Amino acid sequence: MSDNCRPILYFPQPNFISLIRQSAESGELNVKGLDKDTVLHLTASHGENHSSVRALYLTVKSQLSPEQRQEAAKELVESLPNATARIVVFVAETEDLDSCLSAFLFPPNTNTPTETIIMSPPTSKLFHSRSILETDILKESSVGIIGLGSGGSQVAVEFAKAGVGKLVLVDYDRLELNNISRHACGLSDIGRLKTNALKDLLLNKNPQATIQTFELDINETTHNDYPAMKDSLRLCDLIIAATDTVQSRYNINTLSLELRITTIYGKCSTRAAGGEVLRVRPGSSACLACVYGTMQVTPDEAVSFERLRKVTPAYVPDSDVEAKIQVGLSSDITPISNMIVKLSLVELCRGKPSGISSLESELTSEFYRWANRREQEFKSYPEGGFDRFDKPAILRWYPVSFQPDPNCMTCSIGNILAVQGSSDDTTAETSDKVFFGTN
Numbered sequence: 001m002s003d004n005c006r007p008i009l010y011f012p013q014p015n016f017i018s019l020i021r022q023s024a025e026s027g028e029l030n031v032k033g034l035d036k037d038t039v040l041h042l043t044a045s046h047g048e049n050h051s052s053v054r055a056l057y058l059t060v061k062s063q064l065s066p067e068q069r070q071e072a073a074k075e076l077v078e079s080l081p082n083a084t085a086r087i088v089v090f091v092a093e094t095e096d097l098d099s100c101l102s103a104f105l106f107p108p109n110t111n112t113p114t115e116t117i118i119m120s121p122p123t124s125k126l127f128h129s130r131s132i133l134e135t136d137i138l139k140e141s142s143v144g145i146i147g148l149g150s151g152g153s154q155v156a157v158e159f160a161k162a163g164v165g166k167l168v169l170v171d172y173d174r175l176e177l178n179n180i181s182r183h184a185c186g187l188s189d190i191g192r193l194k195t196n197a198l199k200d201l202l203l204n205k206n207p208q209a210t211i212q213t214f215e216l217d218i219n220e221t222t223h224n225d226y227p228a229m230k231d232s233l234r235l236c237d238l239i240i241a242a243t244d245t246v247q248s249r250y251n252i253n254t255l256s257l258e259l260r261i262t263t264i265y266g267k268c269s270t271r272a273a274g275g276e277v278l279r280v281r282p283g284s285s286a287c288l289a290c291v292y293g294t295m296q297v298t299p300d301e302a303v304s305f306e307r308l309r310k311v312t313p314a315y316v317p318d319s320d321v322e323a324k325i326q327v328g329l330s331s332d333i334t335p336i337s338n339m340i341v342k343l344s345l346v347e348l349c350r351g352k353p354s355g356i357s358s359l360e361s362e363l364t365s366e367f368y369r370w371a372n373r374r375e376q377e378f379k380s381y382p383e384g385g386f387d388r389f390d391k392p393a394i395l396r397w398y399p400v401s402f403q404p405d406p407n408c409m410t411c412s413i414g415n416i417l418a419v420q421g422s423s424d425d426t427t428a429e430t431s432d433k434v435f436f437g438t439n
């Protein structure tokens with residue numbers, strides 16, 4: 001750092017001032033130097049210093065003049081080597097003092113300080129879009145996300161950005177090299193549990209979020225942590241099912257019906273040629289078993305060796321398991337994630353003032369299907385259909401309405417509704433359980 005270069009100081013911790021106030025009267029701060037130390041991130045937590053700059057803090061109990069601050073700073077920096085640049089941050093002990101946060105920089109080999117440029121610690125008001133999703137509207141909301149692959153991670157990041165206050169993350173998998181081109185996390189997270197890597201990413205977007213993680217397979221109900229996970233999901237307003245196997249989705253269906261929590265399922269078909277999103281409101285709409293019992297199940301997109309190995313018989317060699325991995329493009333998964341987020345925000349914002357409330361009367365179907373390309377189950381879509389609205393086409397959402405299946409063994413809602421309906425002559429029994437919207 002040159003003598004005349006004054007770095008900009010940032011305080012990424014939203015509670016930095018209160019953390020300092022709770023600490024000793026003075027001490028050292030952790031420094032992360034960026035852009036050749038022209039930007040410094042100072043945090044109260046202790047850790048490795050990623051900068052040649054050393055920083056100290058001092059809590060101020062009474063009003064000090066600039067000269068008095070300078071003298072106090074000089075006294076403090078004498079404890080540090082003179083060869084490095086040093087910074088002293090003043091934190092006022094109470095709100096009524098003039099300057100809550102100020103700092104002096106001592107360039108290397110001099111005890112003549114200059115005042116630095118400070119960017120205020122972030123507040124929750126900085127995070128959200130005014131007039132669309134007001135600050136704090138989702139602060140008390142909690143969402144459980146089961147499955148943290150490409151889709152689940154994209155959805156989680158959107159929730160953090162929208163200001164959802166609490167997230168419960170469930171996944172047992174680790175980040176593999178073949179995940180990275182589609183996952184929200186990057187190469188620096190290779191080998192980490194997806195729960196931990198994603199938690200760090202989400203806190204980087206919204207440090208005020210509370211994030212709980214469970215490293216378990218949703219299919220393993222005998223896992224030691226399963227009861228605790230279930231208790232955490234029970235307190236959620238919404239569950240997102242973003243796993244990539246049929247069995248896991250059916251197990252989530254059983255669990256969320258038992259917990260009576262609205263659940264949104266998202267899946268991509270092989271190589272993400274398209275995808276589907278289903279919303280299940282226990283007690284009032286068709287469940288996953290009602291829906292997939294009445295229509296062809298599209299083949300899942302297989303994306304993880306670990307997962308495939310687990311569900312493939314032991315006699316199948318690793319090379320054959322590997323060959324089954326057929327990944328899609330991140331941009332083909334994003335429409336599915338985006339629809340999950342839209343449906344989720346409708347659920348979470350119900351009864352609260354927000355700019356998205358009109359979506360409630362638009363997104364009325366239980367099921368939505370999307371095609372990215374005319375292949376596999378979308379192969380029969382007519383060529384050139386994109387320019388016409390009377391034919392199914394790629395890159396367009398198709399809503400599908402479902403009635404609960406009276407014979408569904410999982411939810412039995414169809415029977416309940418039929419009995420209720422017969423008393424006021426608005427029977428829910430119908431031979432056409434599936435109503436296609438626009439295709």
Ligand SMILES: [Zn+2]
Pocket residue numbers: 286287288289290291404405408409410411412413
């Ligand atoms: Zn059902």
